[in-house]
Amino acid sequence: MGKPDDDIEVIAGQLVAQGMLIQILMSQLVLLSGDRGAGVRQALADGVGVMQRNPNMRIREKFGAVKTLEDALDTFDRVREAMPDS
Numbered sequence: 001m002g003k004p005d006d007d008i009e010v011i012a013g014q015l016v017a018q019g020m021l022i023q024i025l026m027s028q029l030v031l032l033s034g035d036r037g038a039g040v041r042q043a044l045a046d047g048v049g050v051m052q053r054n055p056n057m058r059i060r061e062k063f064g065a066v067k068t069l070e071d072a073l074d075t076f077d078r079v080r081e082a083m084p085d086s
Helices: 005-032 040-054 059-082
Strands: none
Touching: 005 059, 040 059
């Protein structure tokens, strides 16, 4: 096992890649689904509230979870705005 700083950098890189994957998948849902991803978008929005109210998570955990979900919502909205029929 590497040094703690090395481990943190590996995890940070994984999180960046996961964020990119989320954005790609969100874009595809908006572009390909009949409802332009409305159901998934609502589930993400609901998930933000669930994370914020979760008593078993620490404040920084909640922040990270909510930020990730909000980034996915932002991707949804940006892709929708860029669609020709919006």
